[in-house]
Amino acid sequence: MGRHADGRSNWRLSRELTIGLIVVLAVVGIIAWWMTVRDETNRTHATASPCINGTLSLPIQAADSPQLDELLAGYRDSDPVVRDYCVVPQLVSSGADAALMLASGPRKVTRAALEALDRTPASDTWPVIFNSPVGIAHTADAEVSGVDWPDLADRGVVIPAGKSVYARAVAASALTSADADRGVELLRADRTVTVEDAVAKGSPLLAVTEDSTPEGYTFYAPDDLAVATVAIPLAATDRVNEEQTRAAADFARYVSDHVEQAEPDEARRQVLSTADIISERFAAVPEESRGSVDDGTDTLVLLDTSTNMDALIDGHRVGAEISRLLDPLMLSVGRAGGRVALWNYSSPLSPGVTRPWRDNVTFLDDSAGSTAVRAVKGLGTGGEPLTRSAVPAALGSAVERSTETGEPVRLVIITSGTADATDDAAFRTQLAGRDSGQVIPQIVHVxxxxxxxxxxxxxxSRGGTALTPDMTVPSIADALQRAFGVTRP
Structure with missing residues (x-):
């Protein structure tokens, strides 16, 4: 029997064909999704930070300077990465916390300073990080063009005290044609003259580094002499980890690649070698003083032993230099009939200790200063300078001593600053509450x-002094002598 049409089109697909289309569409969708995810992943990888382990600080012991700032900026811009850490340079004040140290001057002096900090160079290769030109700052009316160093020596050049004894020694060596004896004499003649003093006196010629040229003066370099500052990567310690030492080595390589490592010629090498000798002789201080203290005044020494005392001066730790300088001064007090008490202070470092000061030697000691001399040599460093907590306590002890004897007491406070939370008003109140008028305060700030x-x-205001010497051994020595009232021969 025949089949009749119903008059409507039949567009319905077979079941098999429908399933096939669905599968094709699913596969196309999966492929499109995979390609999208792949492209997004590639973009993510292209823009992702290489610092898988995060950032790593590179602690560098150095004073801030334009030359260093410029080099560190270039290093940061190079996006340094060490073992999947992004390296971030950071300046620190203590060599104990540093992975890299900057130093200038004789290498053996630098090694001795590192030994004093119980630090070891990680390499014998110390690249020059920058050079500080040494020359003559002159007034407009002083004609120096074309004049060499020995000729300038006859024109009254002043070598003012500054931050670097070695830079001054280089100038002295050049002025004396590398004569060590005459060079030491030149430095000693001007040891108490600062750049500001020389300018105020109208001195027309000053031997300085270029960055120390005073306003109104022009810098002239007779023969391109310079003091090299080197970068020294240090070995790891319990305070500096291996990753930081690797970062220090990476920075040292960067310095080698970006800073010219030229060696001085023979003439300049002779001047620099003699400067090594001059700086060492000039920094030497007599082991004993033949001076005296007025009336054998009893003296309490309050010594800052915070990590700030790890700062270097001419390659030596400032705390070690001060301990050495205190030796003959405290003995002088004893020889003149006075008693010596010694306290040190910093933030507490041991569990259970709450006060920041330690009374190492009291006024009961009658050893004429020798006990204090031995004690100061055994003091270490650490913590923060809690000066506003320690001074009132030491003042109280000094007042008690003056009350017992009826005589004045000298309070010598050697400090690097203060990290206390005590506000100004409270500190003034504490000082006023303990002051008897019989204590002579002498501050030496370093x-x-x-x-x-x-x-x-x-x-x-109490008849004492507040001295801020330059960070050089002779300048600090002079300040301590004034604080103790001792005159060296």
Whole structure:
């Protein structure tokens, strides 16, 4: 029997064909999704940071300077990565916390300073990180063009005290044609003259580094002499990890690649070698003083032993230099009939210790200063300078001693600043509450932090002094002598 049409089109697909189309569409969708994910992953990898392990600080012991800032900026711009860490340079004040140290001057002096900090170079290769030209700063009316160093020596060149004894020694060596004896004499003649003093006196010729040229003066370099500052990668310790030492080595390689490592010619090498000798002789201080203290004044020495005292001066740790300088001064007090007490202070480092000061030697000691001399040599460093906590306590002890004897007591405070939370008003109140008028405060402030203004004001208002010597051994030695009232021969 025949089949009749119903008049409508039949577009319905077979079941097999429908399933096939669905499968094709699913496969196409999966492929499109995979390609999208792949492209997104590639973009993510292209823009992802290489610092899988995060950032790593590179602690560098150095003073801030334009030359260093420029080099560090270039290093940061190079996006340094060490073992999947992004390296971030950071300046620190203590060599104990550094993975890399900057130093200038004789290599053996630098090694001795590292030994004093119980630090070891990780390499014997110390690249020059920058050079500081040494020359003559002259006034407009002083004609120096074409004049060499020996000729300048006859024209009254002043070698003012500054931050670097070695730079001054280089100038002295050049002025004396590498005569060590005459060079030491030149440095000693001007040891108390600062750049500001020389300018105020109208000195027309000053031997300085280029970056120390005072305003109104022009710098002239007779023969391109310079003091090289080197970068020294240090070995790991319990405070500096292996990754940081690798970062230090990476930075040293960067320095080698980006800073010219030229060697001085024979003439300049002779001047620099003699400067090594001059700086060592000039920094030497007599082991004993033949001076005296007025009336054998009893003296309490309050010594800052915070990590700030790890700062280097001419390759030596400032804390070690001060301990050495205190030796003959404290013996002088004893020889003149006075008693010597010794306290040190920093933030507490041992569990259970709450006060920041330690009374190592009291006024009961009758060894004429020898016990204090032995004690100061055994002091270490660490922590923060809690000066505003320690001074009132030491002042109280000095007042008690003066009350017992009826005589004045000298309070010598050697400080690098203060990290206390005590505000100015509270500190003034503490000082006023303990002051008897019989204590003579003598402040010697060292380091780069500013002197505590309240402490300085109190000392000077009580007839004492507040001295801020340059960071050089001779300048600090002079300040300590003034604080103790001792005159060296």
């Amino acid at each position: 380091g780069t932090a500013p002197i505590d203004p309240v402490l300085a004001e109190w000392a000077t």
